[in-house]
Amino acid sequence: xxxxxxxxxxxxxxxxxxxxxxxxxxxxxxxxxxxxxxxxxxxxxxxxxxxxxxxxxxxxxxxxxxxxxxxxxxxxxxxxxxxxxxxxxxxxxxxxxxxxxxxxxxxxxxxxxxxxxxxxxxxxxxxxxxxxxxxxxxxxxxxxxxxxxxxxxxxxxxxxxxxxxxxxxxxxxxxxxxxxxxxxxxxxxxxxxxxxxxxxxxxxxxxxxxxxxxxxxxxxxxxxxxxxxxxxxxxxxxxxxxxxxxxxxxxxxxxxxxxxxxxxxxxxxxxxxxxxxxxxxxxxxxxxxxxxxxxxxxxxxxxxxxxxxxxxxxxxxxxxxxxxxxxxxxxxxxxxxxxxxxxxxxxxxxxxxxxxxxxxxxxxxxxxxxxxxxxxxxxxxxxxxxxxxxxxxxxxxxxxxxxxxxxxxxxxxxxxxxxxxxxxxxxxxxxxxxxxxxxxxxxxxxxxxxxxxxxxxxxxxxxxxxxxxxxxxxxxxxxxxxxxxxxxxxxxxxxxxx
Amino acid sequence: xxxxxxxxxxxxxxxxxxxxxxxxxxxxxxxxxxxxxxxxxxxxxxxxxxxxxxxxxxxxxxxxxxxxxxxxxxxxxxxxxxxxxxxxxxxxxxxxxxxxxxxxxxxxxxxxxxxxxxxxxxxxxxxxxxxxxxxxxxxxxxxxxxxxxxxxxxxxxxxxxxxxxxxxxxx
Numbered sequence: 001x002x003x004x005x006x007x008x009x010x011x012x013x014x015x016x017x018x019x020x021x022x023x024x025x026x027x028x029x030x031x032x033x034x035x036x037x038x039x040x041x042x043x044x045x046x047x048x049x050x051x052x053x054x055x056x057x058x059x060x061x062x063x064x065x066x067x068x069x070x071x072x073x074x075x076x077x078x079x080x081x082x083x084x085x086x087x088x089x090x091x092x093x094x095x096x097x098x099x100x101x102x103x104x105x106x107x108x109x110x111x112x113x114x115x116x117x118x119x120x121x122x123x124x125x126x127x128x129x130x131x132x133x134x135x136x137x138x139x140x141x142x143x144x145x146x147x148x149x150x151x152x153x154x155x156x157x158x159x160x161x162x163x164x165x166x167x168x169x170x171x172x173x174x175x176x177x178x179x180x181x182x183x184x185x186x187x188x189x190x191x192x193x194x195x196x197x198x199x200x201x202x203x204x205x206x207x208x209x210x211x212x213x214x215x216x217x218x219x220x221x222x223x224x225x226x227x228x229x230x231x232x233x234x235x236x237x238x239x240x241x242x243x244x245x246x247x248x249x250x251x252x253x254x255x256x257x258x259x260x261x262x263x264x265x266x267x268x269x270x271x272x273x274x275x276x277x278x279x280x281x282x283x284x285x286x287x288x289x290x291x292x293x294x295x296x297x298x299x300x301x302x303x304x305x306x307x308x309x310x311x312x313x314x315x316x317x318x319x320x321x322x323x324x325x326x327x328x329x330x331x332x333x334x335x336x337x338x339x340x341x342x343x344x345x346x347x348x349x350x351x352x353x354x355x356x357x358x359x360x361x362x363x364x365x366x367x368x369x370x371x372x373x374x375x376x377x378x379x380x381x382x383x384x385x386x387x388x389x390x391x392x393x394x395x396x397x398x399x400x401x402x403x404x405x406x407x408x409x410x411x412x413x414x415x416x417x418x419x420x421x422x423x424x425x426x427x428x429x430x431x432x433x434x435x436x437x438x439x440x441x442x443x444x445x446x447x448x449x450x451x452x453x454x455x456x457x458x459x460x461x462x463x464x465x466x467x468x469x470x471x472x473x474x475x476x477x478x479x480x481x482x483x484x485x486x487x488x489x490x491x492x493x494x495x496x497x498x
Numbered sequence: 499x500x501x502x503x504x505x506x507x508x509x510x511x512x513x514x515x516x517x518x519x520x521x522x523x524x525x526x527x528x529x530x531x532x533x534x535x536x537x538x539x540x541x542x543x544x545x546x547x548x549x550x551x552x553x554x555x556x557x558x559x560x561x562x563x564x565x566x567x568x569x570x571x572x573x574x575x576x577x578x579x580x581x582x583x584x585x586x587x588x589x590x591x592x593x594x595x596x597x598x599x600x601x602x603x604x605x606x607x608x609x610x611x612x613x614x615x616x617x618x619x620x621x622x623x624x625x626x627x628x629x630x631x632x633x634x635x636x637x638x639x640x641x642x643x644x645x646x647x648x649x650x651x652x653x654x655x656x657x658x659x660x661x662x663x664x665x666x667x668x669x
Contacts, residue, residue: 077538079621086624090565090591090632096639097572101648108660223616231618235609236540240602240620243540246547246554247519254561258568276656280643287636291629298625308534315535428571431502459524462516470512477506494659497574498652 009333010161016337017158017344020203021180024348027196031188038378041189042113042360044272046104048194053273054285056194056349059201061088061266061286062293063143064150064347067204067339068323074301075308076319078230080242081301083252085294091260092286098261098424100270100279105495106427107271114357115264115423116365118271122427122492125434130369131441133361135418136264138445140358143411144389145397147351151177152397154343157324174394181348182390185355186383193352194269200345201289207342208296210335211326215299218330219306226306233309238302248461255466258473259416261424265353293346296339300326359385413465417444420469421476430496433486436479440472447471501571508567511560519553543606555599562591569635573646580646587634594627 005012035041048056073081103118112118116136120129152173159165159173168176184192216222219229230238241249261267273282304322307313313329316322323343327336363381364374375381421440426432450456451464458467488496526546540546547554566588573580602620605612614622639647 076536078540079624082624086629089629089636093632093635093639094565094568094572097569097635097647099572102572105656108656109663224613227613227617227621228610231609234539235605235618236543236546237538238618238621239540239543239605239609240598240624241540241547243538245540246550247516247557250554250557250561253558257561257565276648276653277643279648280640283636283639287633305537308537315533315537317535319536425568425571428574429501459520470509474506474509474513477502477509481502481506491659491663494655498648498656498659 005333009336010158012333013337013340014158014162016334016341017155020341020344023199024180024184024196027199028184028187028192031184031192031195034191035187035189035379038364038382039111039113040191041379041382042356042364043107044189044191044194046107046272047274048269048272049274050278050281051285052194052198053269053278054282055201055289056197056269057266057282058092058286058289058293059197059204059345059349060269060353061260061263061290062204062346063350064147064154064343066293066297067343067346068150068320070297071300071304071323071326072319072321074298075304075316075322077244078234078237078242078302078305079240080244080249081252082242082298083249084256085297087253087257088260088290088294089287091257092283092290094258094424095261095267095270096279096283096286098428099267100282101276101498102427102495103267103270104273104276104279105498106492109491109495112271114360114365115268115419116361117368118427119422119437120365120369121489123422123432123434123437124489124492125438126369126372128422128434128437128441129365131438132419132422133365133369135414135441135445136357137361137366139264139411139414140354140361140389141393141396144351144354144358144393146411147347147354148174148178148181148390148394149397151181151344151347151351154340154347158340171398174398177344178390178394181351181355182387185352185390186386189382189386190272190353190356193349193356194272196352197349200342200349203338203345204342204349205289205292207335207339208293211331211339212295212299214331214335215303215326218303218326219310219312223302226303229306229309230302237305244461246460248463251461251463251466255413255416255463255469258420258424258469259412259465262416262419263412264357264415264419265350267423268353268357296323303330355386355389358389362389413463413468414444414448416465417448417468417472421473425473425476428496429480430488430493431485432476432480433483435483436476439479440476443475444468444472501567505564505567508560508564512557515553515556515560519550522549525549543602543609547602547606551599551603555596558595558599559592562588562595566591575646580642583638583642587631587638590634591631594623594631598623598628 106112106118110121116129116133119132155173155177159168219226300323308315359382362385368374418441422437426437447468526541570584598620605620612619
């Protein structure tokens with residue numbers, strides 16, 4: 001039986017991924033009947049349960065990067081990239097303390113259906129809404145492009161094992177994987193997105209637990225044997241700062257901890273749950289779910305590093321190969337199938353959220369900022385915009401080459417630097433002014449893009465996004481404190497007092 | 499006003515410490531190993547990190563202070579028990595980070611002799627301590643939700659506001 005499974009490895013993996021995609025299509029059909037208004041499409045009618053919201057929050061935080069890029073970084077830099085992971089309990093705490101109650105209240109008070117909508121209401125300033133929508137749209141195009149490209153690469157690598165399917169080019173793989181994503185995002189909007197997130201969250205957790213144990217068994221002496229091998233080769237790699245160094249790691253700690261409260265695809269979910277009191281349960285669910293998924297990130301990279309040093313595995317030309325190589329050589333075919341489905345789940349759960357907030361920016365936020373009102377028949381336009389964004393991001397991903405990578409890298413740091421001051425701080429601090437919010441958003445876009453475009457290297461391996469966040473926060477506080485306090489609308493002020 | 503000034507002071511603190519580190523300049527560098535493909539090595543820890551460890555510790559503690567101040571802003575309460583609870587969390591988090599920095603100093607002296615569990619001591623503190631300490635704030639959020647985060651009077655206030663808005667809308 002086991003030998004048969006190993007012979008049929010590629011088929012088993014493809015079947016697992018195929019089943020997962022069919023499930024997404026099924027959810028799309030179900031969600032179509034639940035989506036009747038634009039409020040349903042963007043906000044799930046504000047009626048999500050505790051569990052669905054909690055799982056959706058963590059699964060949209062864990063993108064394909066956590067399944068491929070994360071282990072790759074651990075292979076390349078040792079412990080350094082674990083600073084991105086160990087900060088999740090405090091980062092989820094910050095986003096929940098600062099926004100879980102506040103965003104839901106703003107949504108109830110002003111009927112906001114997107115983050116820029118809430119920003120415009122808070123500052124009573126259309127420019128703030130426009131700038132935040134622009135920052136989101138730019139980040140979405142880059143992030144979505146990289147996610148779509150990652151999906152296509154995964155699918156293509158699976159199809160290459162089948163003689164009859166080798167004709168499928170990367171373009172075809174983009175088309176197939178995008179078709180599934182677009183189908184359920186167009187039919188069911190955010191409802192389909194969060195319910196697929198629920199399944200995706202569970203698939204990711206199961207995959208991560210199984211991989212963790214497979215990784216322990218892959219090396220003699222388990223984790224102790226692995227750490228011992230690495231410490232003999234390079235003590236710094238397995239030390240707390242890894243090969244990146246102390247300031248580089250602390251810059252990741254800064255941008256990933258504070259930055260989580262500025263990720264629009266994640267915090268928007270906090271506007272969707274049913275009762276204010278449900279906020280109490282969202283935090284532990286998100287922290288627990290992410291902690292489980294992080295096991296995969298931590299274990300694969302370190303184990304592959306040790307196996308290569310021991311000479312058991314040949315050196316990897318590209319660190320991103322760490323996870324695929326581990327699955328191919330050290331995981332049971334069924335486990336590999338689940339993990340590949342988990343990988344698609346991780347990519348899709350982030351991509352669907354991006355599609356939704358991108359559509360909201362185009363059909364709701366930008367028209368409102370420019371014309372003072374949103375488009376008529378918003379639901380139909382939202383569905384059209386979802387297709388247009390997916391197609392544009394696909395073309396962009398296939399044709400723009402370096403620019404996609406640029407915008408992809410630009411994603412997390414941009415959202416963090418642009419939206420943490422204006423949203424996470426500004427929604428709780430009454431002294432914050434519209435001018436300070438607008439300057440913080442604009443500066444973050446300019447600083448992030450310039451640093452990436454000109455390939456500026458900051459000494460000590462300091463993350464560019466962290467530098468942009470430090471600049472935008474400093475400007476935000478300085479400008480807010482320099483101006484006299486501005487009056488806030490009565491309903492918003494009460495919502496900020498609760 | 500006070501919150502803004504505190505955070506701004508902490509941010510300026512980070513600027514100053516980093517400015518000093520930039521002034522001292524980088525020592526050692528990441529080595530790209532030729533034998534193992536796309537794998538980096540971290541150079542000699544003692545040369546690379548020892549002069550910067552106090553500065554790194556200061557940046558870490560300043561960051562932790564910013565995080566805890568932001569948590570306090572989210573709750574928006576000024577009563578003593580809440581502040582004490584938050585201060586205890588800050589102390590715990592900062593103490594774990596301090597222990598990590600100190601244990602790293604021992605680690606660079608004799609890497610192979612400094613293991614705690616399956617990993618070197620500072621790495622174990624990173625994985626368990628730095629990950630685990632914030633669970634205190636998770637517990638605080640869950641256990642004190644009805645007292646501090648959303649007490650009945652706040653919930654009532656929110657419901658009253660929504661009723662007024664509904665009434666205004668219907669008129």
